[in-house]
Amino acid sequence: MNNLKILVVDDDPATVSLLERRLKNAGYEIETADNGAEAVRLISKCHFDVVLTDLMMPGGLDGMGVLEAARQMSNRTEVILITAYASVDNAVEAMKKGATDYLQKPVNCDELLLRLEKISNLKTLIRDAGDLREAMDITEANAAQTIQNLEMEVARLQKKLSEIRKIVSE
């Protein structure tokens, strides 16, 4: 199931519309922004599972700025950066700041879809783990109350027993 909600950010309309079409065809829910400021506005308004953003964009906010904004808003948003040139330094810096991945332009759509599928699988696993923990917490809380009641009762009976023993021995 492709259940991810993705924000595509790029100042080049051709790239945006190509990515939007391919990702929608693959079943993802897509929103788009053509600059960093618009992207940050959208990120602050609703939750995205993935933000796919160009690194170099005109205006005050580039891909790095979008990454930082996304990181601040939610730990659960994965950010993939698209870099126009083979710049490992930029990519490393972005990964250090919390980017999940980076892709080089021109974007190979098959490669992108593979990476999104991995993120989607990971999200499903994380949700399953969360569900299991939730179930465990509820079970544990119920068990704890039962055990605590028994614990107090046993302590009360032990006290009584030792009192009776004392009386008997006297």
Added chain:
Amino acid sequence: MSCEITPDEFRIISKYVCDITGIHLDQGKEYLIETRLGGLLKEYGCSSYSELQHKAGTDPDKSLERKIIDAITTNETLFFRDTAPFELLQHKILPDLIDLRAAGSSGLFPIPIRIWSAACSTGQEIYSIAVVLKELLPDPKKYNIRLLGTDISDAAIAQASYGRYNKFEIERGLSQDRLHKYFTPYGDMWKIRDEIRAMVSFKKMNLIQPFDGLGKFDIVFCRNVAIYFSRKDRERLFDKIARILEPDGYLIVGSTESLTGVYPGFEPKRYLRSIFYQLK
């Protein structure tokens, strides 16, 4: 090379694990050995678990033994795990303890508060305790606070000591308010602030060995550790805890653990949703 474990092999390796950690693995826990130690089997080029055990036992610098300990111990923990014990600490134990100690003190010296998180794993419990103290005591100079976290796993102690947590660890149990108050972003991770870090010290320690030189404590958290031990080791553990606890000290165990019938020296007492133990 197969990772599938035979009954003989399981007996050998689980005895070894129990000897070095106290963790008691019953039959039916073969999968735990396979999933947690299977990687080391490959890494050390061993064809069987008995070979791995032999290698670990004869390894002069004990690095393999440490790796086995890191791999086999369960580090499931979170900030403010099961909120009840922290409410207990904040609303009952600390106020009572401070009243008691203040009444008995000349006022010239700071009041000692010594808390030990036995099997602290990656530090979440003892840091949660530090946060409670920080929020409860407006004037920390009036107190002589000693917070100690110990664990058998080098890897767990190292992470606890760094005080760095990834986004999955940090999300669990911590409110946004406390997250921003007590942590700073550190690359893709979060780091505990120095003021909290400085309150806590960490030490590697194996709970099945003697507690030499540990000192006395007012409060001991020993939650969800004894559950992995055999009955005998459990009795010994709580006996040792009884000896390092102040006569009016407090012991907190896991919410589903029970001490009556395991160690008779403690008496359970109830406060709201939790139970704590004091020496009889």
